[in-house]
Amino acid sequence: MSHIDKIDIAARKKVAEIFHKKFSELHEEISKENPPKLEIPMRTLANTVFDPNKGILKLGIRKIERNFLNMNESKKFMQTLLMASIIYQALVENEYPTIRDLYYRGKHTILYKDLNGKLKEENTWEEQSESDASIRDVEVMLGLLREDMLILSKEKGKVVGNMRIRSGNDVIDLSKLGHGAYAIESTPDLIEFLDYDAEMVLVVEKDAVFQQLHRAGFWQKYKALLVTGAGQPDRATRRFVRRLHDELKLPVYILTDSDPYGWYIYSVFKVGSIQLSYESERLATPKAKFLGVSMSDIFGYGTKKAYLSEEERRNFIIKAKDVDIKRAKELMRYSWFHSKLWKREIDMFMDKKAKLEIEAMASKGLKFLAFQYIPEKIQTNDWIE
Amino acid sequence: MSHIDKIDIAARKKVAEIFHKKFSELHEEISKENPPKLEIPMRTLANTVFDPNKGILKLGIRKIERNFLNMNESKKFMQTLLMASIIYQALVENEYPTIRDLYYRGKHTILYKDLNGKLKEENTWEEQSESDASIRDVEVMLGLLREDMLILSKEKGKVVGNMRIRSGNDVIDLSKLGHGAYAIESTPDLIEFLDYDAEMVLVVEKDAVFQQLHRAGFWQKYKALLVTGAGQPDRATRRFVRRLHDELKLPVYILTDSDPYGWYIYSVFKVGSIQLSYESERLATPKAKFLGVSMSDIFGYGTKKAYLSEEERRNFIIKAKDVDIKRAKELMRYSWFHSKLWKREIDMFMDKKAKLEIEAMASKGLKFLAFQYIPEKIQTNDWIE
Numbered sequence: 001m002s003h004i005d006k007i008d009i010a011a012r013k014k015v016a017e018i019f020h021k022k023f024s025e026l027h028e029e030i031s032k033e034n035p036p037k038l039e040i041p042m043r044t045l046a047n048t049v050f051d052p053n054k055g056i057l058k059l060g061i062r063k064i065e066r067n068f069l070n071m072n073e074s075k076k077f078m079q080t081l082l083m084a085s086i087i088y089q090a091l092v093e094n095e096y097p098t099i100r101d102l103y104y105r106g107k108h109t110i111l112y113k114d115l116n117g118k119l120k121e122e123n124t125w126e127e128q129s130e131s132d133a134s135i136r137d138v139e140v141m142l143g144l145l146r147e148d149m150l151i152l153s154k155e156k157g158k159v160v161g162n163m164r165i166r167s168g169n170d171v172i173d174l175s176k177l178g179h180g181a182y183a184i185e186s187t188p189d190l191i192e193f194l195d196y197d198a199e200m201v202l203v204v205e206k207d208a209v210f211q212q213l214h215r216a217g218f219w220q221k222y223k224a225l226l227v228t229g230a231g232q233p234d235r236a237t238r239r240f241v242r243r244l245h246d247e248l249k250l251p252v253y254i255l256t257d258s259d260p261y262g263w264y265i266y267s268v269f270k271v272g273s274i275q276l277s278y279e280s281e282r283l284a285t286p287k288a289k290f291l292g293v294s295m296s297d298i299f300g301y302g303t304k305k306a307y308l309s310e311e312e313r314r315n316f317i318i319k320a321k322d323v324d325i326k327r328a329k330e331l332m333r334y335s336w337f338h339s340k341l342w343k344r345e346i347d348m349f350m351d352k353k354a355k356l357e358i359e360a361m362a363s364k365g366l367k368f369l370a371f372q373y374i375p376e377k378i379q380t381n382d383w384i385e
Numbered sequence: 386m387s388h389i390d391k392i393d394i395a396a397r398k399k400v401a402e403i404f405h406k407k408f409s410e411l412h413e414e415i416s417k418e419n420p421p422k423l424e425i426p427m428r429t430l431a432n433t434v435f436d437p438n439k440g441i442l443k444l445g446i447r448k449i450e451r452n453f454l455n456m457n458e459s460k461k462f463m464q465t466l467l468m469a470s471i472i473y474q475a476l477v478e479n480e481y482p483t484i485r486d487l488y489y490r491g492k493h494t495i496l497y498k499d500l501n502g503k504l505k506e507e508n509t510w511e512e513q514s515e516s517d518a519s520i521r522d523v524e525v526m527l528g529l530l531r532e533d534m535l536i537l538s539k540e541k542g543k544v545v546g547n548m549r550i551r552s553g554n555d556v557i558d559l560s561k562l563g564h565g566a567y568a569i570e571s572t573p574d575l576i577e578f579l580d581y582d583a584e585m586v587l588v589v590e591k592d593a594v595f596q597q598l599h600r601a602g603f604w605q606k607y608k609a610l611l612v613t614g615a616g617q618p619d620r621a622t623r624r625f626v627r628r629l630h631d632e633l634k635l636p637v638y639i640l641t642d643s644d645p646y647g648w649y650i651y652s653v654f655k656v657g658s659i660q661l662s663y664e665s666e667r668l669a670t671p672k673a674k675f676l677g678v679s680m681s682d683i684f685g686y687g688t689k690k691a692y693l694s695e696e697e698r699r700n701f702i703i704k705a706k707d708v709d710i711k712r713a714k715e716l717m718r719y720s721w722f723h724s725k726l727w728k729r730e731i732d733m734f735m736d737k738k739a740k741l742e743i744e745a746m747a748s749k750g751l752k753f754l755a756f757q758y759i760p761e762k763i764q765t766n767d768w769i770e
């Protein structure tokens with residue numbers, strides 16, 4: 001396939017070599033007639049630690065051994081090996097599987113005879129949860145993310161701004177996209193940052209707010225790279241934002257609804273997912289700042305004036321539901337929500353039992369949102385870390 | 386805001402004039418001391434007709450009258466007028482509200498005295514369902530869609546292909562987007578089609594399949610404009626596809642999972658939503674073809690060979706659930722599913738009670754999907770209309 005670009009080919013080659021090296025070791029052990037086994041870093045919560053220096057969740061040092069000759073472990077051993085071989089094959093054949101594809105590719109029935117010579121059958125896996133677990137095993141075993149292995153996911157992140165990037169064989173000018181936007185690819189590490197004229201990254205939770213700020217010309221005026229993850233962000237959006245922060249040294253601000261779900265989205269950008277801590281080292285942006293909407297934006301605090309009038313509060317505020325309270329209590333347990341400002345934010349929420357959608361701010365006028373609220377918050381450092 | 390483009394300004398002006406003209410009539414009636422009333426086309430199912438010539442659902446000729454001086458109608462009368470005034474204001478002030486914004490913008494409490502002089506209060510609306518209904522009233526009253534009024538929605542449609550478009554002040558080459566894609570704007574009528582080298586439009590239900598075909602170079606090889614609506618398509622994606630069909634005279638093929646939900650997605654592209662038939666005249670693509678995955682692709686039919694082997698069927702097929710059967714029965718009622726081929730398709734489904742995801746086809750290899758399955762189906766006219 002002639003259209004395939006050099007960066008892509010180079011990425012495949014590098015990763016295929018890592019596979020080759022790792023599994024050659026296994027092959028060697030088998031040649032020596034040693035019992036086959038795999039060493040895999042533990043992915044459980046018990047082996048998840050918060051690194052306060054880096055500000056991210058990551059895997060601890062504990063590993064598990066998976067032995068082929070142990071009856072309890074042999075199925076998982078084979079699943080992991082099956083998955084590794086499918087991924088390797090996809091790499092060398094220029095395929096771009098999704099995790100759902102990988103499930104189907106590996107799904108088949110194995111016929112075997114038991115100790116009594118009776119014919120039996122067993123499926124490699126039944127549910128995608130099993131094949132997904134095997135993918136995660138391969139990821140942590142090799143210290144690679146699925147994106148490195150050219151595995152695609154559904155992508156929904158978008159970006160616009162004064163920046164040129166190279167993706168595949170094309171140079172894309174992210175400032176020349178009309179009213180539309182650039183849909184960020186599943187493999188953001190293959191993107192090359194060429195040049196830019198930007199001073200910050202603004203990530204907005206909601207796609208429609210992204211569009212509004214885009215049309216208002218926010219990113220031109222304030223030299224921002226404008227990003228949305230359209231709700232709960234996917235991996236590619238998180239990695240893309242992290243790279244903007246690391247490589248361009250730009251501050252990252254996150255704008256969500258004022259409620260525990262919005263805080264959680266911020267948390268995912270900042271620290272990563274608790275379930276999948278091994279991703280965090282690559283996907284999280286520990287220095288991301290929560291720009292708002294904050295409780296003090298709604299109610300004011302000390303000398304800070306509220307952005308909403310009494311009447312607006314009456315019309316716009318939504319009463320928190322039990323599920324919001326429950327989520328807030330969960331978040332309070334995480335150490336990165338233990339800062340003074342976060343404590344104040346969550347306390348105010350628990351006290352007022354009030355939440356607010358970003359659209360309520362937008363309804364005060366696009367000019368208010370784009371040219372007053374957001375820039376004022378940034379200029380006065382009115383954000384929470 | 387200097388960045389705003391001419392097309393945008395012209396669109397606003399045109400629509401604002403339509404508002405002005407319509408509501409001047411009302412104003413005139415009031416000046417003559419006639420009781421204020423609005424005439425609004427009925428949006429109920431009873432006033433929805435299927436036009437077999439055009440192949441779309443549309444509103445019939447029945448209208449309702451809404452009188453300000455009728456106690457039962459005055460609240461709705463005022464809601465419609467309130468919404469029209471908010472939208473008009475947004476138009477002239479270069480705003481891009483979302484429907485959620487419009488809800489917030491109009492939400493307030495009206496104080497009034499009842500016949501006994503007692504002070505009472507009433508909210509303009511409580512739920513967004515009420516303000517949304519007012520938006521629909523304004524749409525059918527003025528014969529405009531919300532997109533014409535520069536109201537934004539969440540957008541998730543994407544496109545790549547050999548085509549250049551103009552959006553805003555920018556020219557975008559949809560063939561130069563690397564591994565990413567162009568996120569279609571909320572107001573696709575503002576897009577200008579410049580030039581293209583394409584022979585068909587291929588719409589794929591799933592975002593990840595879109596990415597796979599994109600990376601495989603499908604659209605280069607087969608001169609396709611490749612589109613995804615990422616599941617249930619939004620309005621902008623439907624309008625964009627319709628425009629590609631109408632203006633470029635390109636055939637439109639739709640590729641979904643093989644199940645009643647996939648058929649429903651096809652139906653939305655082809656005929657429109659049953660609830661909102663007034664949109665169909667602008668959003669539906671009656672000549673869109675269902676390319677697959679079809680039941681005969683899975684099982685074969687007559688002389689047609691199945692694309693799956695016996696073993697693949699055993700591994701890949703998912704048993705239909707009750708909800709699938711129920712949905713299939715619903716679809717059978719719609720006249721556009723009464724063709725011979727659709728009858729056969731649905732009968733086979735009811736008989737086999739089997740469904741298949743497109744990923745199962747993709748798991749046979751990206752080359753199979755991109756360079757055998759899809760082109761072969763198109764070349765042999767193996768689709769359903």
